[in-house]
Amino acid sequence: MAGAGLAMPTIFTGASWAQTDNYRNKPTGDTVTFGFNVPLSGPYADEGADELRAYELAVEHLNGQGDGGMLNTFSSKTLDGTGILGKKVAFVSGDTQTKADAARATAKSMIEKDGAVVITGGSSSAEAVAVQALCQEAGIIFMAGLTHANDTTGKDKKANGFRHFFNCYMSGAALAPVLAKLYGNDRRVYHLTADYNWGWSMQSSIENATKAYGWESVQNVLTPLASTDFSSYIAPVLNSGADVLVLNHYGGNMVNSLTNAVQFGLRDKQVNGKNFEIVVPLYSELMAQGAGENVRGIVGSSNWFWQLQDPGTAAFTKSFGTKYGFPPSQAAHTCYVQALLYADAANRAGTFNPCAIVEALEGFEFDGMGNGPTLYRAADHQCFKDVLVMKGKENPANKYDLLELVEVTPVAQVMYEPDNPAFAGGELGTCNPGA
Numbered sequence: 295m296a297g298a299g300l301a302m303p304t305i306f307t308g309a310s311w312a313q314t315d316n317y318r319n320k321p322t323g324d325t326v327t328f329g330f331n332v333p334l335s336g337p338y339a340d341e342g343a344d345e346l347r348a349y350e351l352a353v354e355h356l357n358g359q360g361d362g363g364m365l366n367t368f369s370s371k372t373l374d375g376t377g378i379l380g381k382k383v384a385f386v387s388g389d390t391q392t393k394a395d396a397a398r399a400t401a402k403s404m405i406e407k408d409g410a411v412v413i414t415g416g417s418s419s420a421e422a423v424a425v426q427a428l429c430q431e432a433g434i435i436f437m438a439g440l441t442h443a444n445d446t447t448g449k450d451k452k453a454n455g456f457r458h459f460f461n462c463y464m465s466g467a468a469l470a471p472v473l474a475k476l477y478g479n480d481r482r483v484y485h486l487t488a489d490y491n492w493g494w495s496m497q498s499s500i501e502n503a504t505k506a507y508g509w510e511s512v513q514n515v516l517t518p519l520a521s522t523d524f525s526s527y528i529a530p531v532l533n534s535g536a537d538v539l540v541l542n543h544y545g546g547n548m549v550n551s552l553t554n555a556v557q558f559g560l561r562d563k564q565v566n567g568k569n570f571e572i573v574v575p576l577y578s579e580l581m582a583q584g585a586g587e588n589v590r591g592i593v594g595s596s597n598w599f600w601q602l603q604d605p606g607t608a609a610f611t612k613s614f615g616t617k618y619g620f621p622p623s624q625a626a627h628t629c630y631v632q633a634l635l636y637a638d639a640a641n642r643a644g645t646f647n648p649c650a651i652v653e654a655l656e657g658f659e660f661d662g663m664g665n666g667p668t669l670y671r672a673a674d675h676q677c678f679k680d681v682l683v684m685k686g687k688e689n690p691a692n693k694y695d696l697l698e699l700v701e702v703t704p705v706a707q708v709m710y711e712p713d714n715p716a717f718a719g720g721e722l723g724t725c726n727p728g729a
Contacts, residue, residue, distance in 0.1 A: 317647045318433040318728025319409045325384040326377070326646060328353070328633065329404030331415040331425060332439065336392025337519060337546035338417035340580045341625040345415055345439055346387060347618055348626035352633035355613070356383045363613035364634060367606040367662035372641035379640060386410065390421050392519070392545075397421035398428050405432050411646050412437060412636050415629060417545065418519075419443030419492035426455035433728015435648045437632035440625050442544075442576055443495040447676035448717030453725045454648060456655055456675045458635065458668075459628050460708070462495040463716050465575050465595040466503030468681040468703035474507035476593065477538070477571050481509045484536035486527055486551055488543050489516035496542040499716065500575050512536050517543070517551075524551040528558045537565040540573045548574055549584035556588045577684045579623045582696040589686030589696055596682045598627045598664050599699060606664040621694050631663050635670075649725035667705075673712040674722060681708050 321327070330349045333342035354360045358375030365373045377383055386408045388400030397416060404410040405428075413429055414437035416422045422441030429436035430452040438446060438457040442465070447457050483504070487493040493516070501511045513534050517527055528551070531539055539560060543551050555561075555572055563570040574581075577594030600611045600621040610630060614622040622630075636651065639658070643650035656672035665679040683701040690696045710717070 316729040319405065319411050321381055321411065321646060324381055326381040327408055327410045328383060328385040329401060329408065329410030329413040330385055330387040331390055331397055331401050331404065331413055332387065333392040333417045334389040338392045338544065341417040341440055341545055341578065341623065344580060344623045344626040345417065345629040348614065348622060348630040349385065349633055351614060351617055352630045353383045353385055356637055361613055364606050364610050364663055367609050368634060369661040370638050372638050373634065378637045390416060392418055394420040394424040398424045401425045401428055405434050410434065414632050415439040416441060417625060419446055420490050422446050423450045423491060426450065426452050430454045430726055433648060433726040435636060435651050437636050439629050439632065443492040444499065444716045445491055445495060447674045449719030451674050451720055451722050453652060453723045456670065458632050458677045460597050460681055462499035463710060464681050464708040466499035467708045468595050468683050469575060470503035470507055472683045472701055473504060473573065473593065479508035481538045482536045482566065483509055483511045483538045483540055484531050484534050485511060485514040485540045485542055486524065487514055487516050488519055488547055490519055493542045496575050500540055519547065521547065522550055524554045528554045531560065532563065537568045538571045538573060540575065542575060544576055545581060546584065548581050552585050552588050577697065578625065579697060580625065582686060583693055590688050592686045593700065594684055596624055596684045598624045599682055599684065599697065602664065604664060604666065606662045610664060627664055647727055649727045652725040678705050678709055680705050
């Protein structure tokens with residue numbers, strides 16, 4: 295990945311697909327339509343609301359409104375506020391309800407009724423896998439929002455789908471050495487795990503990564519995604535002999551399970567001669583706000599953080615804060631970036647043909663988007679960049695200042711080969727233009 299983002303981006307106007315007009319939802323007017331598919335209800339609704347805010351900001355910047363945000367810091371310079379390929383960007387949106395079936399239905403409507411050329415969004419891996427498969431079948435590009443399960447770019451990867459967000463394997467690789475340094479070796483772990491694709495992937499990734507440091511998983515209990523009260527799941531933890539609780543939960547699930555764990559006094563206990571610890575492998579600012587003071591000292595991983603000091607982060611945080619009055623979450627950042635990456639790929643390709651978009655994104659190296667040098671790997675359409683390890687602040691200044699950076703894990707530490715067993719199965723396949 296050396297030199298990522300430093301080379302001039304390739305212009306694909308002469309590529310094999312660029313001159314092919316036979317593809318689905320080719321724009322014929324003076325606008326091009328994006329489909330923003332986000333959870334506005336269900337346990338991940340907070341993330342979905344912030345995603346939609348970011349998408350609307352991205353459209354403004356693409357159309358020349360506002361201060362331009364990351365258009366000014368992005369290493370590729372094809373985006374100039376005049377839309378995409380001479381067309382202004384329009385959008386439609388839908389509520390996925392944090393449900394795979396609903397996400398697929400809203401995406402299908404956007405493609406068939408609204409003529410969307412790209413579907414982007416989502417805050418669960420179940421949604422992502424379902425919509426990515428639909429977009430592959432329909433011949434439309436899918437730019438994933440929040441999807442962290444290994445399977446999205448593992449066994450369920452598709453040629454028409456791309457993921458900027460990091461994954462469970464990367465979280466485990468970043469967290470394990472930090473957890474061992476903070477809490478020592480020879481720990482016994484109790485897992486509470488959301489009972490769906492992401493939860494299973496997160497639990498196995500943390501278990502596998504911490505084994506090397508002498509951590510033993512003694513119990514893994516699955517919890518329904520619709521759960522709101524985790525009291526009955528917390529009570530058995532203290533009788534298990536575990537001295538660490540890992541909450542493989544996200545969004546509202548994590549807020550509620552962490553709150554219940556603190557109410558049960560787990561953080562004040564000693565087990566096996568050690569202070570009892572709680573770990574939240576996948577963190578977000580929105581979850582921290584929901585859990586309040588309960589996040590103090592809790593360690594987890596994040597894809598991005600609004601207090602990073604790079605120019606891209608500063609530009610986006612300023613734009614978002616000016617428009618909405620508060621800093622953006624990692625959900626907002628991911629979705630904003632995905633919208634710009636699609637737009638830039640279309641400009642570089644010289645067409646909205648999805649197969650030309652795929653060519654433009656595969657192997658694309660870029661910078662200036664908030665995570666440092668980043669690679670969209672051709673083999674699986676997974677982005678590779680640095681990963682953040684975060685901790686809940688002991689003395690936050692305000693409700694937007696609840697997390698602090700513990701470590702920036704370099705991309706080399708979280709990189710893996712495409713045939714890694716955690717990503718086994720499935721074939722990327724070939725692009726479908728939908729014609």
